[in-house]
Amino acid sequence: MNLNSFLLMRHELILIAVVLLYLASEIIGGGKNKRFSLNFAVVLFLAVTIIGFLPISTGTMFGGMYQTSPAIILMKNILNAGAFIVFLQVVSWLKKEENDNRIMEFFILIVSTLIGMNYMISAGDFLMFYLGLELATIPMAALAAYQVYNLKSAEAGIKLLLLAALSSGIMLFGISMLYGASESLYFTDLIRTMEMNSMTVLALVFIFSGLAFKISIVPFHFWTADVYEGAPMSVTSYMSVISKASAAFVLMSLLFTVFAQLKEIWTPILYITSVLTMTLGNLFAIRQRNIKRFMAFSSIAQAGFIFLGIISGTQMGMSTVIYFLAIYIFSNLAVFGVAGAIYNQTGKELIDDYAGLYKTNPALTLVMTFGLFSLAGIPPIAGFFGKFFLFTAAMESGFLWLTVIAVLNTIISLYYYLLIVKAMYITPNESPIAFFRSDFYMKMGLILATIGILVIGFIGGIHHYIYNLSFGIL
C-alpha cells in the first residue's frame, strides 16, 4: 500500500484537515473575531464541497475495511452539499450574543459527525462501520445540548445520548452474533458465508433496529420529536437531513450486500415498518403546533417512503432512494431555513405564528411553500418525482398494496403540509411577523435549497445519472 492509495479517502482526509484548521483558528484567534470565524468556517467548507466533486478513483483499502464506489462518492457529495447549506443557514443564529466564544465549537462538532458518516458509508467491515456510527452520534448529542442554558436543549442532548447508547448496544449485540456465525466482520467474508439461521436472523433484526433508530423508523422513533424540539433549529435541520440520509443509505447497502441472502426476512420487516412509519408519522404530524415537532413527524413519515425503494430490491429502487434522499435534503433545508430565519429574528416557532406571513415576507413564504409542496409531493416540484419513482419501483416489484397504502398516506400528508401553507397565505392575523431582511448567507442558503428542489425535479437526466452509478453497490 503506497501513499497514493490513501487518496481514496480524500473526502475523509479533507474533513479531518478542516476540523484541525477550525481548531487552529480557534486557538490562534481565540474566537475573538466573530466575523472572521464565521466567514472562515463557511468559505473553507465551500471549498471542501467543491473539491468533493473533483474526479476521484475508487477502490478498497486496509484489506477491505474501507471501500468506495461511484454511488458512495455521490452520496458523500450530497451530504457535503447539504451540510454546506446548513452552514449558510446557521450563520445568523451563531452571530447572536448567546453563542459568543462557542462558534467554532459548533462547526467542529458538525464536521466531526460528518467524518463519522463518511466512514460509516465507506465501511467494508462492521468494526469500521460501528466506529463511524459512533463518531456520527456522540458529537450529535453534544450539538443537541448546544444551548446548555436552555433546559429543553440539555434534555434533548441527554435523551439522544442515552437512547443512542441503547441502540448501539443492541446493534453491537447483533454484530457480535454475526461474528459468532461466520468468524469474520469483513463484508466480503460475510457475503460469502451468509446463510439463513436463527443467529443471522437475530443479527439482522438487531442491526436493523440500530439503524432504524437513526432513520426514525416506528417503533424506534420516539426520541425524534423530543430531541428535534429541544435541539437548536440548525442542529435539528442537520439531524433531520444529513444524519438520516447517511443512515438510510448505509442500511440500504447493508441489506443489498451483507444481508442479500436474507431477503425473505428483511422484505417483510421493511414492509411492516414502512407501513407503520408512514401512517403513524402522518397521523402524529397533523396535531403538531410547533414547527420543529411537526418536521420531526414529517421526517418520520418520509422515512417510511424511503423503504419503498429499498424493498423493491432493484437497481431502479436503489437509484431512486439516492435520488429521493437528495430531494428530501433540499426540501427539508428549504423549510428549516425559513423556520430558522424566522426563529432567529423573532424567537417564534409555532405554526400559528406563521399566519399572515405572505403579506409581510412573500419571498420567505415562497421558499417555504416550495419546500412543503416538495415534501408533500405536489407536481411538478421535485418531491413529486421522487415519490413517483419510488412508487414505480415498488410497483414494478409487485408491491401493489404497499404502493396503495403509500399513495393514501400522501393524501394525509398533503393535508397537514397544506395546513402550514394555509396559515401563511390565508389565515388572518392581526400582528403577523414583521418584514425583515435576512443576511447574505441565509439568502444564499435558501436560494440554493430552492434551486436544488427545482433543478432535481425538472432535469430528468439526474435520475438517469444516478441510475447508471448505482451499479457499484449491487
Next chain:
Amino acid sequence: MTMDFQYTILIPILLFFSFVYNILWGRTRSPKIAGLISTTTILIAAVLSYYTAYQYFFNVGLVNGSYEKIIAFKMVWLHFSDTLVVDMGILLDPISIMMLVVVTTISSMVHIYSFGYMHGDDGFARFYAFLSLFSFSMLGLVVSSNIFQMYIFWELVGVSSFLLIGYYYQKPSAVAAAKKAFIVTRFADLGFLVGILLISYVTGSLDFAVLTDPNGPVMLQGASLGFMGLSVMTWALILIFIGGAGKSAMFPFHIWLPDAMEGPTPVSALIHAATMVVAGVYLVARLFPLFHIAAPNAQYVVLAVGGFTSLFAAVIAITQIDIKRVLAFSTLSQLGYMMAALGASGYGAEEGIGYTASMWHLFTHAMFKALLFLGAGSIIHAVHSNNMTDMGGLRKYMPITHITFLIGTLAIAGIPPFAGFFSKDEILVALHQSSHFWYWVEVITAGLTAFYMFRLYFNVFWGENRHYHHKPHESSLSMTFPLMFLAFMAIVSGGFFMFDFGAFISSNLVPYDIHIHWDIAGLSIFVALIGISLAAMLYLKPSGISTKMATALGPVYKATYNKFYFDEIYLFVTHKIIFNLIARPSAWFDRHVVDGFMNMLAWITNFVSGSIKGLQSGQLQHYAMSFVSGAVALALFFLYFMTR
C-alpha cells in the same frame, strides 16, 4: 412533414413568459400593461392555433383518407429505466387541435372581457398573471404526447384553478371553496396517478401513440390478470377515469364545482365552464380506443357515471336561486352528456358517432356556456347580486346582454338552428344506438335543461321590474364584444359545421358524414319546447307579456295553456312532487351525504390522530421500552416465521 409544425411549441411557451413577466414585474408597472401583455400573448396563441388548424385540416393532416398523428416536438425528459422513458412533446391530432382552438378562443374572449369586469380591482396584474398561467397549463395539457406529461400539466391546471378560485382571498368562502376544489380534485388525481402506475406496469409505455394504437399489443396486455373479476387494464382505466371524473366534476366528485363559483365570473367562464372541466372528457377521449377495445367494462362505467350526473345535476339546477350556481349545475349536466356519449360510442366511422358527438358538444358547449357565464357576469356587474330574486325586467336596461344570453339559452336548450341542438342530437343518436335506458334518461334531461335555463332567463330578463338602487346599465364594449362574438359562435358552430364535424373528428381518424336524424331530433325539440313552455307559464309573470310569449311560442304553449287543469297538475307536479320529493332531497343528499362523507374522512383522520397522541409521553423509559420491545417483537416474529 413534422417540421412544419415545430412552431406550435410557441403557443404554450409564450403564455408561460407572459405569466413570468406579470408575476415578477406586473405589480410595479401600470395594471393596464399587465393586462395588455397577457391579452396580446393569448391572441397571438389564438392566431397560431387557427393557422395550425387550417394547415392541419385543409392541407397536410389528411394522408390516405385518414388523419395523421403528428409529433411536432419531442425531447427525452425522464428516464425511468431502460425500458420506460418519458418524453416531453407535442402531439397534434384532430382533437388536440380542436382543443387548441377552443382554449385559445375562449381564453382570448375572457382576457378581453376582464378588462371591463376586473376594472379597478387591486390585483389586476395578479389576475392576468394567473390567467396566463392557466392558459399555459391548459394548452400544455391538450398537446401532451404522453399520459405522464398530461398528468403534470393536469396538476398545474389544478394549481392555477386553485389560485383563481381563491382570488378574492379576503373572502373566507372563496378560500374555503378554493381549498375544497383543490383537495377533492387532488383526491381524484391520486386515482389517476395509481392508474398511470398500473398502465406503465402493464404495458411498459406511457406514450399516447402506443397506448391508443388499436392494432397494437397494448390492447391485449393486462387483459388476463384479474382482481375482483375485472382485468388489470379495466382497473387502471377506471382509476384514470376517477381522475377525469374529479376534474370534470362527475358524481360523486362534483361537490367542488358549485362552490368554485366564488371565483371571479370570467374565471368561472374560462375554467369552470369551457376549458378545465372538460379536461376529464378530453382524457377519456384521448384514451378512447383503449377504453373501447381493451376494457369495455370501464367504458360502461363512463357511460353510467356520465348519464347519472347529467340527470342528477339537471334536477338540482331547478332549485337553485344563485344564477352562477344554476349555470354550474348545468355545466355538470352537460359534461355528463359528453361523458355519456363517449361511454356509448363504438369504434369506427359511423359507429363512433358518440365520440364525434362528444367532441362536438365539447366545442359548442364551450362557446355557449362561456357566453352564458360572461352574460351572467355582465348581469351581476350591473345588479351587484348573484340572486335571481334580486333581478327582473333587465331586458330593457341591457339589450345586448339580453339578446346574447337568449341565444346562449336557446343553444343549450337544444333549439335549432342554434349550436347545442346539433351536437346534442348526435349524442342522443349515439345513445339510441347503444342503450335505450340511458337514451331516455338523457331525453328527460334535455327537457329539464330547457326548463331550468328558461326559468333563469325569464326570472332575470322578464318578470316584474325591481326597484334597483341605481338604474342598471349595459356593460362597456370590452364586455359586450366577447358576448357578441361568442353568440355568433353559438349560432354557427352547430349549423355551420353541420355536415362537416364528422369530417374533422372521428374515433378512428377517418372522416365521414354526419346526418341529422329527424326522428330523434324531433322528439328532443318537442321535449325542449315542453320545458320552455312550462318555464314560461311558471315564471313569466302575467303582465301582458305572457300573451306575447304565447304567440311567440306558438301551438305548444297554446295547447298547454288552454288545458287549464294541466296547468294545475304541472304546478302540483313541479312544486309539490319534483321540488319537495325529488329536487330538494337530491340537493339535501348532495349537501349532507356526499359532502358529509368527505367531511367524515377528514374527521376520522383527525380523531385517530388525536387519540394516539398520548403515546408520545416525553418519558425516556417509555421510549427505551418501546425500542426494545420493537426489536424483540421483530426478532420473535421472524424466528417463528423462519422455523415454521
